[in-house]
């Protein structure tokens with residue numbers, strides 16, 4: 621049954637009150653993306669050389685959040701990579717997942733983690749804004765515009 625004060629309200633008000641009650645009773649994770657995206661940029665390289673996506677991920681939530689992949693209508697294939705130097709040789713490794721701990725910040729940046737953007741589906745020019753969707757383990761999908769920059773982009 622409804623609490624008495626609610627039951628006495630006109631019906632539209634009652635619905636509004638119940639909606640608000642439900643809204644505030646639900647865990648905030650259903651509403652707000654815990655991961656904030658900033659400084660999203662792409663380093664374009666000539667021809668069909670894969671481009672690199674860089675971004676700062678800030679976890680303002682109370683739970684660890686894990687990036688498990690990304691996709692974009694502008695590229696056939698997007699994966700998470702990490703640049704590593706082994707025995708003096710710089711290589712890249714595929715990364716299955718990247719966790720951003722609660723309250724922490726992870727930077728995808730030159731020399732470290734990056735999104736490897738392979739096989740452009742259409743020409744991309746410096747200055748273009750390319751939409752990339754970040755896929756999180758909790759099912760959230762975050763869309764962000766990445767600013768396409770020159771090969772010198774850091």
Ligand SMILES: [Cu+2]
Nearest residue numbers: 701702712736
């Ligand atoms: Cu790479």
